[in-house]
Amino acid sequence: MSVDATAQNGAPGRSGSPVPDPDRQQTVAPEATHQSRFTALLASSFGRNLGLVIALVLLCVVGLATAGDRFGTFDNAMTILRLASVIGVISVGMTFVISGGGIDLSVGAIVALGSVWATTVATQAMAADVHWIVMVFTAVLVGAACGLVNGVLIAYGRIAPFIVTLAMLAAARGLAEIIAKRRTQIITDRDFIDFFNGNVMGVPVLVIMFALAAVVGWLLLNRTTFGRRTLAVGGNPEAARLAGIKVQRQTAYLYILLGVACGIAAVMIMARTTTGSSTHGQLYELDSIAAVVIGGTLLSGGRGTIVGTVFGVLIFTTLTNVFTLNDLDTSTQAVAKGAIIIAAVLLQQRVAGRSHKT
Amino acid sequence: MTVLRSTRSRGIRVAAGLGVLVVVAAGCTGNSADDGTGSQSSAPRAASDNDAPGKKVVIGFSGPAADHGWLGAINSAAKAEAGKYSDVEFRTAEGTNDASLQISQIETFINDKVDAIVLLPTDGAALTEVATKAMNAGIQVVNVDREFSSPFAARTTILGDNYGMGVSAGTYACKLVKDKNLSNPVIAEIAGIDALPLTQDRSKGFADALKACGQTVDNRVAAAFTVESGEKEASNLLQAAKKIDIIWNHDDDQGIGVMQAFDNANRHEFAFIGGAGSSNAMQWIKDGKMEATVIYPPTQAADGVRLARLLVQQKGLSDLVQVEVPRRIVLNAPVVTKANVDKYLPLGFKS
Numbered sequence: 001m002s003v004d005a006t007a008q009n010g011a012p013g014r015s016g017s018p019v020p021d022p023d024r025q026q027t028v029a030p031e032a033t034h035q036s037r038f039t040a041l042l043a044s045s046f047g048r049n050l051g052l053v054i055a056l057v058l059l060c061v062v063g064l065a066t067a068g069d070r071f072g073t074f075d076n077a078m079t080i081l082r083l084a085s086v087i088g089v090i091s092v093g094m095t096f097v098i099s100g101g102g103i104d105l106s107v108g109a110i111v112a113l114g115s116v117w118a119t120t121v122a123t124q125a126m127a128a129d130v131h132w133i134v135m136v137f138t139a140v141l142v143g144a145a146c147g148l149v150n151g152v153l154i155a156y157g158r159i160a161p162f163i164v165t166l167a168m169l170a171a172a173r174g175l176a177e178i179i180a181k182r183r184t185q186i187i188t189d190r191d192f193i194d195f196f197n198g199n200v201m202g203v204p205v206l207v208i209m210f211a212l213a214a215v216v217g218w219l220l221l222n223r224t225t226f227g228r229r230t231l232a233v234g235g236n237p238e239a240a241r242l243a244g245i246k247v248q249r250q251t252a253y254l255y256i257l258l259g260v261a262c263g264i265a266a267v268m269i270m271a272r273t274t275t276g277s278s279t280h281g282q283l284y285e286l287d288s289i290a291a292v293v294i295g296g297t298l299l300s301g302g303r304g305t306i307v308g309t310v311f312g313v314l315i316f317t318t319l320t321n322v323f324t325l326n327d328l329d330t331s332t333q334a335v336a337k338g339a340i341i342i343a344a345v346l347l348q349q350r351v352a353g354r355s356h357k358t
Numbered sequence: 359m360t361v362l363r364s365t366r367s368r369g370i371r372v373a374a375g376l377g378v379l380v381v382v383a384a385g386c387t388g389n390s391a392d393d394g395t396g397s398q399s400s401a402p403r404a405a406s407d408n409d410a411p412g413k414k415v416v417i418g419f420s421g422p423a424a425d426h427g428w429l430g431a432i433n434s435a436a437k438a439e440a441g442k443y444s445d446v447e448f449r450t451a452e453g454t455n456d457a458s459l460q461i462s463q464i465e466t467f468i469n470d471k472v473d474a475i476v477l478l479p480t481d482g483a484a485l486t487e488v489a490t491k492a493m494n495a496g497i498q499v500v501n502v503d504r505e506f507s508s509p510f511a512a513r514t515t516i517l518g519d520n521y522g523m524g525v526s527a528g529t530y531a532c533k534l535v536k537d538k539n540l541s542n543p544v545i546a547e548i549a550g551i552d553a554l555p556l557t558q559d560r561s562k563g564f565a566d567a568l569k570a571c572g573q574t575v576d577n578r579v580a581a582a583f584t585v586e587s588g589e590k591e592a593s594n595l596l597q598a599a600k601k602i603d604i605i606w607n608h609d610d611d612q613g614i615g616v617m618q619a620f621d622n623a624n625r626h627e628f629a630f631i632g633g634a635g636s637s638n639a640m641q642w643i644k645d646g647k648m649e650a651t652v653i654y655p656p657t658q659a660a661d662g663v664r665l666a667r668l669l670v671q672q673k674g675l676s677d678l679v680q681v682e683v684p685r686r687i688v689l690n691a692p693v694v695t696k697a698n699v700d701k702y703l704p705l706g707f708k709s
């Protein structure tokens with residue numbers, strides 16, 4: 001598979017999409033000669049996203065059938081989207097790291113550290129003097145710095161991403177606990193809270209931030225050299241190096257990008273909870289990796305889809321919502337989540353296995 | 359891990375007493391049970407019809423993940439309590455330690471227009487904003503165990519008494535010193551997570567109470583509310599002190615590990631006082647393996663459910679002259695010993 005072809009897999013191929021996918025034929029054509037048209041369709045980005053759309057629609061049907069009057073309301077939709085927004089922004093960043101052949105287990109800890117650092121007495125005092133944007137910059141900078149450390153150690157230190165980010169998971173949360181003294185830091189600036197918890201034409205600002213992150217992520221992955229390099233590095237680093245791509249630098253960039261996404265997510269969670277705390281973002285690494293993987297991004301790298309990731313996030317948050325509305329317990333939900341992840345990965349392996357045969 | 363635990367037990371006994379009163383009253387008069395309009399609770403009566411079915415109440419309940427025996431008991435007690443009332447529709451949102459997820463659960467309750475929300479926040483400050491939103495939407499919010507950072511976020515708050523728990527343990531330790539006529543006792547403390555305010559409160563209460571009889575804590579370690587941390591820290595403690603007279607362990611869940619460490623080292627020369635009040639600990643007290651435990655009631659959320667129902671039905675607490683539910687209820691931290699363990703055993707929770 002050529003790099004260009006894989007790059008297009010992130011394109012939104014779902015029906016009714018306004019964005020054309022001119023290269024889709026390139027992906028489908030070679031496979032169609034070996035397989036039935038049906039499997040070829042499944043293997044295409046269109047097919048993969050269609051599966052996600054069906055899953056989401058099914059969930060919504062279940063929601064409407066079991067809690068119709070409460071599920072199918074605008075307010076409930078916004079509740080789902082607000083919950084999805086924090087993990088969504090992280091997952092968009094995670095899509096880049098995973099399709100670049102890496103993994104990041106430290107995102108939750110970075111969110112915690114960002115939220116704590118941005119809400120210390122000192123930062124809040126500076127924000128009160130200048131503007132609340134200081135808190136936003138602090139969170140994003142902390143995220144970027146953590147991402148930089150991850151990226152440099154992985155790309156130039158040649159340590160496995162799993163190990164580096166596992167260490168960051170422990171260290172960042174520990175540092176957050178030290179800074180916060182394990183207390184919850186309350187944000188006193190009402191302007192900050194009101195801005196991020198507000199609505200623009202009925203749509204919550206947090207949801208708009210998620211949408212923006214998804215659009216920027218999609219453009220970056222599918223319409224820029226940066227995106228093509230990411231997929232090339234993830235698919236075959238050696239080939240990418242021979243093609244003249246600076247593999248190490250590209251890898252480092254990916255972790256910084258995810259760090260920035262974590263910083264933004266920290267701001268979002270600060271607004272949502274009106275606090276900074278070392279306990280924020282627990283297990284976000286698993287939630288975001290799960291969303292990315294069921295979205296269709298290959299865990300081994302080389303193929304990434306932002307649209308799939310967004311669907312992955314929405315599927316999990318809608319599932320949570322339907323469970324809450326139906327008064328079902330956590331344990332049942334955990335089983336359902338596990339089953340969905342396995343089903344998605346099994347499907348993905350079949351697809352990947354077939355396309356590798358070509 | 360945020361194992362903030364809360365409170366204690368007095369209100370429960372009051373509530374249980376009330377329940378008995380009500381049953382007696384209903385048995386004698388049987389007046390309001392059939393007309394189904396218990397909501398006209400006008401004048402306060404000695405024996406009220408508070409438990410009689412009234413206006414239907416939809417209560418939403420959300421608590422932290424039940425990753426600890428005490429928290430598991432909180433959830434199940436709340437559910438069981440709601441099941442006793444035919445006029446209560448109880449909706450639970452699954453437990454979580456993610457503040458963001460818990461916020462969305464409360465938002466769902468607001469969208470659903472429930473009548474009341476009983477909320478044990480994973481972090482009091484983090485849930486304050488959304489609880490205030492619920493109050494503004496006309497929903498009665500009952501805050502359980504971990505307090506919000508604003509008084510506008512809840513109609514009623516029901517809490518345990520962490521400082522009082524330390525005082526109870528310390529006072530009991532003083533009594534032991536006097537009863538056993540110990541001249542220079544070695545007193546040890548196994549705390550929970552030290553950075554948590556609740557642990558600090560408990561330790562302060564313990565130290566203050568010991569001061570009253572001229573004693574201090576000689577050896578102190580801090581575990582993490584888990585069985586393994588209890589075992590580890592207790593082993594360290596036994597190494598540090600060759601002879602101990604009294605040990606207070608803050609938490610009966612970690613107490614399982616603590617007891618294991620005692621058994622492993624074959625050290626039982628001391629009086630072992632626990633905290634929280636698990637059924638394990640109470641069984642140990644019955645068997646003579648443990649001296650006492652101090653209760654931190656796992657029934658707070660169950661009380662929260664009752665209070666929420668009363669608030670929506672506009673009833674008061676019938677044992678108070680005041681016709682409104684109080685703003686704030688702090689539960690007592692009684693000491694359970696061999697003498698009274700049978701009374702508390704039904705309240706004990708499974709670790």
